[in-house]
Amino acid sequence: MSHPSSYEPTNGFSKWLDKRLPVLRMMHGQFVEFPTPRNLNYLWTFGAILSFCLVVQLITGIVLAMHYIPSGDHAFESIEHLMRDVNWGWLMRYSHAVGASMFFVAVYVHMARGLYYGSYKDPREVLWILGVLIFLLMMATAFMGYSLPWGQMSFWAVTVITNLFSSFDAILPGAGTAIVRWIWGGYSVSETTLNRLFSLHYLLPFILVGVVALHIWALHVVGSNNPAGVEIKSSSDSVSFHPYITMKDGFAMSLFWVAFAWLIFFAPNYLGHADNYIEANPLQTPPHIVPEWYFLPQYAILRAVPDKLMGVIAMFGSIVVLFFVPWLDTARTKSAKYRPIFKWFFWLFMFTCIALGYLGAKPAEGSYLLWSRIFTAYYFIHFLIIMPIVGVMETPKKLPNSITDDVLGKSGSSAATSATGGGETAPAAPENR
Amino acid sequence: MANDTTETLDPNRREFVMVAAGAFAGIGGAASLWPLIDQMNPDASAEALASIEVDLAPVEEGQAITVLWRGKPVFIRNRTDAEVKASTSVKMTDLPDPDARNEVLPGDAPATDVNRTKEGHEKWLIIVGICTHLGCIPKGQGLTDNKGEFGGWFCPCHGSHYDTAGRIRKGPAPRNLDVPPYKFISDNKIVIG
Numbered sequence: 263m264s265h266p267s268s269y270e271p272t273n274g275f276s277k278w279l280d281k282r283l284p285v286l287r288m289m290h291g292q293f294v295e296f297p298t299p300r301n302l303n304y305l306w307t308f309g310a311i312l313s314f315c316l317v318v319q320l321i322t323g324i325v326l327a328m329h330y331i332p333s334g335d336h337a338f339e340s341i342e343h344l345m346r347d348v349n350w351g352w353l354m355r356y357s358h359a360v361g362a363s364m365f366f367v368a369v370y371v372h373m374a375r376g377l378y379y380g381s382y383k384d385p386r387e388v389l390w391i392l393g394v395l396i397f398l399l400m401m402a403t404a405f406m407g408y409s410l411p412w413g414q415m416s417f418w419a420v421t422v423i424t425n426l427f428s429s430f431d432a433i434l435p436g437a438g439t440a441i442v443r444w445i446w447g448g449y450s451v452s453e454t455t456l457n458r459l460f461s462l463h464y465l466l467p468f469i470l471v472g473v474v475a476l477h478i479w480a481l482h483v484v485g486s487n488n489p490a491g492v493e494i495k496s497s498s499d500s501v502s503f504h505p506y507i508t509m510k511d512g513f514a515m516s517l518f519w520v521a522f523a524w525l526i527f528f529a530p531n532y533l534g535h536a537d538n539y540i541e542a543n544p545l546q547t548p549p550h551i552v553p554e555w556y557f558l559p560q561y562a563i564l565r566a567v568p569d570k571l572m573g574v575i576a577m578f579g580s581i582v583v584l585f586f587v588p589w590l591d592t593a594r595t596k597s598a599k600y601r602p603i604f605k606w607f608f609w610l611f612m613f614t615c616i617a618l619g620y621l622g623a624k625p626a627e628g629s630y631l632l633w634s635r636i637f638t639a640y641y642f643i644h645f646l647i648i649m650p651i652v653g654v655m656e657t658p659k660k661l662p663n664s665i666t667d668d669v670l671g672k673s674g675s676s677a678a679t680s681a682t683g684g685g686e687t688a689p690a691a692p693e694n695r
Numbered sequence: 696m697a698n699d700t701t702e703t704l705d706p707n708r709r710e711f712v713m714v715a716a717g718a719f720a721g722i723g724g725a726a727s728l729w730p731l732i733d734q735m736n737p738d739a740s741a742e743a744l745a746s747i748e749v750d751l752a753p754v755e756e757g758q759a760i761t762v763l764w765r766g767k768p769v770f771i772r773n774r775t776d777a778e779v780k781a782s783t784s785v786k787m788t789d790l791p792d793p794d795a796r797n798e799v800l801p802g803d804a805p806a807t808d809v810n811r812t813k814e815g816h817e818k819w820l821i822i823v824g825i826c827t828h829l830g831c832i833p834k835g836q837g838l839t840d841n842k843g844e845f846g847g848w849f850c851p852c853h854g855s856h857y858d859t860a861g862r863i864r865k866g867p868a869p870r871n872l873d874v875p876p877y878k879f880i881s882d883n884k885i886v887i888g
Contacts, residue, residue: 418831422852425830432869444732448741450766458735545761545768547831549851565853570828570869626853 267291292482297500298507299488301669305379306486307514308372314515315365316474320467322358323407330410332460334453337412338541356530362404363533364522366556369397377587378608380596381487387588389480392473394584399470401557401581406463408554412456413538418551420451420459426564432571450544490668491596492661499665550625558622559615563641565626566634576638583645590645592653600659604652611644741765746888748880751819759836761824764887768824768832769875770848774859779818781846782808782860790871791863797874811860811874821885822861823875826850828868833857848872 269290271277276286329348331340344351373393376382382390409420424445430438447454485494494500501507525532533555537548553561560577567573583590598605617637624630662668749762749771759772774782787793787805794802795810804810812820826833828850834840835848835857843849843856845864850857855866862871877887 418852422829422831425828428830443737444735446737447735448737448766452741452766454738454741544766545763545832547850547852551831551852565867568867570867573867 265291265295265297268295294502294504296482296503297485297494298503299486299494299665300499300501301488301490301665302486302507302510303489304510304514305371305375307511308368308375310511311368311515311518312365312372313474315361315368316467316470318361319358319365322354322361323464323467325354326358327464332410332457334412334456337410337456341411353526356526359534360522360525360530362407363554363556364518364525365400366404368518369400370556373397374612378598379487379489380491380591380593380598382588383591383596384588385484386487389477389484390588391585392477392480394581396470396473396477397584398581399466399473403463403466403470404554404556406459406466409456409459410463411538412542414540414542414548415535415538415551417451417542417544418547419553420455422551424451426574429571429574487596488665489597489599490662490665491600492665492668495664496666552623555619559618560622562618562622562634563638565622566631566638580641583642587645587649590649592650593656593658595658595661600661601656602659603656607644607648607652610640614640614644746886748884748886751883751885756818761836762887764875769887770820770822770824770836770861772820774818774820778846778859779808782858785858789864792869792871794871795874796871798876806860806862806871808860811862811871813879816879820859820861821874821877821887822872824872826852826855826868827863827870827872828853828855828866
């Protein structure tokens, strides 16, 4: 958000630098005095938590790569060597493995918050789209990282997921097979495949850093959404980023770190699969293969559809549909707090996601399969039918006139304001600061 | 001045040079992508492993062995008369995938038992042991394995059932198990690939 800078260089060096590269002025503007809605709740701390997760993954990952050998014969062995012989190797690896799970916990909370409070709506569409892109990159990175220990689950996850592309054979015979061989670099998943997955697993996080920078840039252009879903109108609606938000983020991060540390030190393998401690064997598929917990809902959608190509399309479609959410939701009121009907559909949708996660871990047969189909259908119905229709039909509750009124507990008094969804037509311009 | 004269004579000349230069650079740039893409395709050493010889003599009737060809498991089953009979008596209309999927036969050859084996060696079924759904290895090679509802193979990943000719009968897999190219070089020796 543009606002006049109160930055005053205090010493000779910062004055000299400010005339040449005003980076300190920029940091001061964006991370010290940046005006932030004063009514943010703890769900808004997950952005900072996610940045923290990314940094943890980068640092531990760079360390792991110093000891890891991306070779069919040595990958599994080098992980065991890391765990047993390298000083603190177990800590680095468990932090990285648990870190991936914690990263997804945080991103799912962050996304659910965005969906509940309408953080994807005008003017935050680009911010949201960049977020979905980050989610896709995270999924690709996590999948590639999971292949590297070269255990049974790694090997068969790569086999099954890369084989998804063979479904294109149903469109153009031979095309799918050609793509899969190109990805494998051979006629089956092999050391060649492992090497390229390692290369890309090292590359993607840095691309992720770039997209995250764009995401934060887009956030700082339009400003944070907030639980009331009305924009900042006057200086009394906002607080400066530092110390108010930095402290709150810091406190939430500490609590998150407690859970993170508990998993690392007391249950490091709780979220993994024992089968991945068996070295990859191309001649034997484990009897029950499932992805890591964070991909279970998508996996349930894949298996719910009886046709191979359509299953793949449905699975990717479940992510792609998120890109269109800013336009699928026709309501002008942002926050579900003020949307009496949509609110219930939101919770039904949350239940659907959790149910799909549960079903993804179960064998695809009998009533599990039936329920997978029902919830898969509802997943898409929520976005493609409920969102556009409820947005038009529903009468929202009265919005508070301003963030200040929301905090002070005054209910909305102006019908005109709520009719225009809280005056969002002129968003984010706190000129009076 | 020469320049002015040229432009007066042919005002399109400069535009043509611009388009030509742009097109040249564009095509050149696109062409240089190909090596970057093609380097990921199977390399010469992967292609070189493309053929193996297998001795069938130790495989008794009713037994099955698995060999590795191009990094893929190939199932070789010495079928019993009952298994062959079970396969030959299947009506073509009962098959989800009616094609033989035999690399040496035309694509539209029907999936009869004969078309999935070699003449004179009908008891030998030789197929690539990779489920055509998402690439898992079906169970059914071991004597105590679950062979599925049709006595052939059963894929534990997503529940595909194959019969004693390796044809898909039930489950999400779209195609019959592939028959690799192979030939008998003597009565109990084959070359795959």
